[in-house]
Amino acid sequence: xxVVAFLCLLFFSGVAFAAPPSLAPPxxxxxxxxxxxxxxxxxxxxxxxxxxSKNRSIQVWAAESPHAAFKKVAExxxxxxxxxxGDFPWWAQPxxxxxxxVKLSSSQAFPIEDGKSYAVxxxxxxxxxxAWSEIAEGRPAPNFxxxxxxxxxxxxxxxxxxxxxxxxxxxxxxxxxxxxxxxxDAVEEAIGRSTEMGRPILYxxxxxxxxxxxxxxxxxxxxxxxxxxxxxxxxxxxxxxDPIVMAVCQEIVKEAYVEAGRPDAxxxxxxxFITSDQFSYTAAVDGIMLREKPAANFxxxxxxxxxxxxxxxxxxxxxIQIAGTDSDHQLPxxxxxxxxxxxxxxxxxxxxxxxxxxxLVGTLRGQDFGKAFIMSVLVLGTxxxxxxxxxGTENFDYVLDFFKDFK
Amino acid sequence: MIFLKRQLPLVITxxxxxxxxxxxxxxxxxxxxxxxxxxxxxxxxxGFALFLGLASLFHVHAVKIKRQVPGxxxxxxxxxxxxxxxxxxxxxxxxxxxxxxxTSFGWLxxxxxxxxQGTMFSILAFFIASAAYRAFRARSRExxxxxxxxxxxxxxxxxxxxxxVPWSWDVTQWxxxxxxxxxxxxxxxxxxxxxxxxxxxxxxxxxxxxxGGGRDQ
Numbered sequence: 001x002x003v004v005a006f007l008c009l010l011f012f013s014g015v016a017f018a019a020p021p022s023l024a025p026p027x028x029x030x031x032x033x034x035x036x037x038x039x040x041x042x043x044x045x046x047x048x049x050x051x052x053s054k055n056r057s058i059q060v061w062a063a064e065s066p067h068a069a070f071k072k073v074a075e076x077x078x079x080x081x082x083x084x085x086g087d088f089p090w091w092a093q094p095x096x097x098x099x100x101x102v103k104l105s106s107s108q109a110f111p112i113e114d115g116k117s118y119a120v121x122x123x124x125x126x127x128x129x130x131a132w133s134e135i136a137e138g139r140p141a142p143n144f145x146x147x148x149x150x151x152x153x154x155x156x157x158x159x160x161x162x163x164x165x166x167x168x169x170x171x172x173x174x175x176x177x178x179x180x181x182x183x184x185d186a187v188e189e190a191i192g193r194s195t196e197m198g199r200p201i202l203y204x205x206x207x208x209x210x211x212x213x214x215x216x217x218x219x220x221x222x223x224x225x226x227x228x229x230x231x232x233x234x235x236x237x238x239x240x241x242d243p244i245v246m247a248v249c250q251e252i253v254k255e256a257y258v259e260a261g262r263p264d265a266x267x268x269x270x271x272x273f274i275t276s277d278q279f280s281y282t283a284a285v286d287g288i289m290l291r292e293k294p295a296a297n298f299x300x301x302x303x304x305x306x307x308x309x310x311x312x313x314x315x316x317x318x319x320i321q322i323a324g325t326d327s328d329h330q331l332p333x334x335x336x337x338x339x340x341x342x343x344x345x346x347x348x349x350x351x352x353x354x355x356x357x358x359x360l361v362g363t364l365r366g367q368d369f370g371k372a373f374i375m376s377v378l379v380l381g382t383x384x385x386x387x388x389x390x391x392g393t394e395n396f397d398y399v400l401d402f403f404k405d406f407k
Numbered sequence: 408m409i410f411l412k413r414q415l416p417l418v419i420t421x422x423x424x425x426x427x428x429x430x431x432x433x434x435x436x437x438x439x440x441x442x443x444x445x446x447x448x449x450x451x452x453x454g455f456a457l458f459l460g461l462a463s464l465f466h467v468h469a470v471k472i473k474r475q476v477p478g479x480x481x482x483x484x485x486x487x488x489x490x491x492x493x494x495x496x497x498x499x500x501x502x503x504x505x506x507x508x509x510t511s512f513g514w515l516x517x518x519x520x521x522x523x524q525g526t527m528f529s530i531l532a533f534f535i536a537s538a539a540y541r542a543f544r545a546r547s548r549e550x551x552x553x554x555x556x557x558x559x560x561x562x563x564x565x566x567x568x569x570x571x572v573p574w575s576w577d578v579t580q581w582x583x584x585x586x587x588x589x590x591x592x593x594x595x596x597x598x599x600x601x602x603x604x605x606x607x608x609x610x611x612x613x614x615x616x617x618x619g620g621g622r623d624q
Contacts, residue, residue: 036434037434038434038435038436038439039435039436114436142434142435142436143434143435144433144435145432145433146432146433146434149431149432152432153432156428156603159603159607160607163604163607163608164611167613209453211449213602213605213606214602216605216609216617217605219617220614220616220617223616223617223619224616240460242456242460243453243456243457243458243459243460243463244452244453244456244459246459246460246463247456247459248617248619251618251619252616252617252619254619255619256619269466269467269470271463272463272464272467273459273460273461273463273464274464275464276460277524278524279523279524279527279528280523280524280527282527283523283527287481291477291478305528305531308531308534308535308538309527309530309531309534312534312537312538315541326598326601326602328591328594328595328598331594332542333538335542336538336539336541336542337538337541343594344594344595344597344598344601345597345598345600345601347601348598348601348602348604348605349601351614351616359613360608360613360614363604363607363608363613364604366604367600367601367604370600370603370604371596371597371600374596374600
């Protein structure tokens with residue numbers, strides 16, 4: 001009996017007095033200056049633990065010095081915020097794969113200034129248990145070059161080199177094959193038709209301003225169109241949504257008339273401003289189409305919801321319509337309602353196609369080299385990523401990272 | 408004169424083009440401040456350029472009224488509307504509401520501009536119907552494929568269509584995520600290459616017709 005009582009006492013006392021396993025603080029905790037930033041953030045890194053779970057939380061406490069009052073700035077489950085493949089390129093990784101990584105950005109609650117030192121510590125909580133990490137210090141500093149984007153810069157420089165080489169080649173051998181673009185072949189036909197019918201030509205440069213590439217492309221094509229208009233002695237109307245685009249187009253059309261040997265035929269009012277408001281502009285242009293019934297309508301540049309309102313009205317007047325846009329969401333409307341549509345890159349190729357200048361045509365060959373390179377990368381990247389998943393290896397990431405866009 | 412009209416704009420374009428291409432790779436606050444300052448300058452220039460636009464607008468319609476060309480009455484309406492709005496705007500100190508009460512400027516905006524804009528936008532529904540009718544006439548093999556896929560997508564995007572044709576949802580998703588996405592990406596790759604090439608041509612002074620006139624003066 002005594003023996004049983006002794007064993008019971010031993011067993012229950014063991015249960016009563018065995019302390020639960022103590023909570024370990026995060027290992028390898030360090031505070032770094034965030035790489036490739038403006039100097040307004042700190043990077044916190046610590047090692048992953050097998051006991052990380054959704055029930056265990058991590059709190060981030062920060063202060064301006066180890067002796068100042070700490071403030072809680074973030075809290076999250078301990079099984080989150082791991083560094084995953086694709087977060088950083090291999091050549092600019094602030095933490096190893098599988099480690100915890102938290103970017104502590106400047107906020108109203110805890111402003112971070114560059115050049116100032118900050119102290120940070122972590123608190124691990126699991127139920128009632130708590131464990132503090134050591135205090136780590138870090139000093140944020142701004143960077144002059146984003147090393148994560150070095151691959152982007154290499155490609156830009158390489159593409160520039162290819163373009164310049166293509167132009168040099170085109171200068172030596174100007175006979176470069178250009179595939180036919182029906183929409184651009186139809187420009188002459190449209191202008192001729194307007195001349196025969198004695199009706200004006202309407203040319204729109206889109207919704208963008210002069211800082212947008214499609215608008216610049218539209219103004220470049222306007223120059224070529226205006227030369228032919230001057231040659232045929234037809235009337236040209238270019239209503240605008242942006243006063244700066246209007247001023248540029250006035251100059252382009254004027255010079256085109258001079259170049260065509262018809263400076264006397266140039267009218268200052270051929271380019272005119274309507275409004276920058278989307279639907280007011282649309283209503284005004286629709287009114288011009290219905291009253292003056294232009295024989296040819298050109299829609300070049302970027303467009304939004306007004307595209308169908310403009311082109312459907314133009315189609316109802318029986319005008320020949322040529323559109324060119326890189327706004328992929330508006331392409332179906334243009335294809336449906338216009339006689340010819342320049343799709344995407346054809347808009348940018350138009351000036352080379354219309355002028356046939358070897359230097360400009362050479363850049364098209366450079367673009368083709370660029371596209372061939374992208375297609376090769378797509379095939380190679382798909383193959384490597386698939387093999388990597390099947391074989392369970394991350395070794396291909398060294399190649400794949402080079403073709404990713406990192407911020 | 409040639410220097411001011413040709414070389415100087417090309418030099419400015421080259422310097423600004425290279426500077427703001429490099430700016431993309433520089434996260435330093437100095438770089439951010441530079442881009443913010445340029446954006447502010449662009450806003451200021453746009454504000455002043457509006458006077459150019461207004462001058463053009465007044466001139467074009469003044470000529471129409473003076474010559475009494477057909478439809479010159481619309482030009483009178485434009486003058487009345489624009490000058491009236493400016494006068495009421497000054498009267499209301501540019502405010503649409505004062506102490507929760509609508510000003511006359513706010514009233515004009517809410518009860519003329521907004522309904523007129525809404526009317527123009529709503530016309531789009533009718534135009535889409537007429538454009539769709541024209542596009543979906545099965546005149547060729549390509550148009551027939553377009554018609555068939557459009558019917559499936561329309562069925563798959565509305566609850567009644569999914570109820571009547573249960574498989575339409577899966578086919579719609581496949582059409583949109585595989586075929587449509589592939590074509591869009593191909594277009595976007597071409598657009599991006601074209602935009603980069605045109606930008607480089609402008610920065611390097613190869614394409615200069617946007618300055619007016621020929622390329623190799």
